[in-house]
Amino acid sequence: MAAPREQQRVFGEVADAYDDVRPGYPAGILDLIIAYTGRAPRAVVESGAGTGKGTVLLRGLGVPLTCVEPDPAMAALLARRFNGDDLVSVVVGRFEDWSPPPGGVDLLASAQAWHWVDHTRRTRLAAEALRPGGVLAVFGHDFGFADAGLRAEMDAVYLELAPEIADQPGRPVHTRHPGVFHSDELRGSPWFTDVEEQRIVTVVPYDTARYLTLLSTFSPHRMLPEQQRSRLHRALADLVDAHGGVVEQKLTTRLWLARRL
Numbered sequence: 183m184a185a186p187r188e189q190q191r192v193f194g195e196v197a198d199a200y201d202d203v204r205p206g207y208p209a210g211i212l213d214l215i216i217a218y219t220g221r222a223p224r225a226v227v228e229s230g231a232g233t234g235k236g237t238v239l240l241r242g243l244g245v246p247l248t249c250v251e252p253d254p255a256m257a258a259l260l261a262r263r264f265n266g267d268d269l270v271s272v273v274v275g276r277f278e279d280w281s282p283p284p285g286g287v288d289l290l291a292s293a294q295a296w297h298w299v300d301h302t303r304r305t306r307l308a309a310e311a312l313r314p315g316g317v318l319a320v321f322g323h324d325f326g327f328a329d330a331g332l333r334a335e336m337d338a339v340y341l342e343l344a345p346e347i348a349d350q351p352g353r354p355v356h357t358r359h360p361g362v363f364h365s366d367e368l369r370g371s372p373w374f375t376d377v378e379e380q381r382i383v384t385v386v387p388y389d390t391a392r393y394l395t396l397l398s399t400f401s402p403h404r405m406l407p408e409q410q411r412s413r414l415h416r417a418l419a420d421l422v423d424a425h426g427g428v429v430e431q432k433l434t435t436r437l438w439l440a441r442r443l
């Protein structure tokens with residue numbers, strides 16, 4: 183019998199589309215990481231590197247970068263992107279199974295992927311991966327909307343056609359993303375100090391077709407039965423078209439930083 187499809191494993195089904203439409207990260211995120219670390223890191227590991235959208239940013243540090251990525255299709259695209267780059271190496275596997283070098287790394291980063299690492303163990307695994315004084319940098323986008331009216335109409339469509347993935351008042355977001363990340367986890371940890379949270383807001387326009395492709399790369403959408411997903415996407419496309427054919431996605435890129443004691 184085929185193994186059940188797992189939500190954290192669906193990105194590789196659409197690796198090329200993911201790479202095409204998912205937004206990268208503002209350069210300001212790297213500036214904030216550099217300002218926080220205080221000195222240039224010598225060795226960096228990235229958990230859940232995907233096709234390399236966060237890697238491109240971290241590559242700006244100009245130091246050896248180990249990218250841990252379990253999905254073979256995502257990892258293949260990542261390896262292609264950095265083919266011939268001596269500073270970037272790709273390890274195909276889960277962060278939980280990766281062995282840090284003796285003494286630990288200076289920086290452990292994760293872009294839009296820390297919520298996929300076993301949330302009962304990830305803070306301890308991060309502590310084990312970092313040298314004393316090393317830095318954990320977790321970042322990712324909240325996908326909001328510049329147009330509040332469009333957002334409200336979209337919410338209504340979700341509630342009607344896919345309530346299981348709709349944002350509903352009072353329903354904790356972790357019912358959709360089992361390991362969604364909160365800085366409380368680091369603040370309460372015996373291994374980390376100096377916890378900081380930063381954010382950068384940008385607006386990225388998507389036309390209807392690209393917006394649908396973007397939605398098709400979100401794991402809660404990928405987990406919907408095919409027919410239900412098509413119905414939802416058709417209704418959302420009609421809505422976007424009725425609003426001029428463009429969604430202005432308001433991205434709040436959040437960055438959490440913490441220092442290994």
Ligand SMILES: C[S@@+](CC[C@H](N)C(=O)[O-])C[C@H]1O[C@@H](n2cnc3c(N)ncnc32)[C@H](O)[C@@H]1O
Nearest residue numbers: 190230231232235253276277293294295298299
């Ligand atoms: C939303 S994608 C983010 C990819 C990339 N970092 C980015 O910012 O576009 C999440 C990635 O986490 C990876 N992932 C899932 N489980 C993981 C685990 N246990 N350890 C490391 N990465 C994992 C997925 O394969 C996927 O490539």
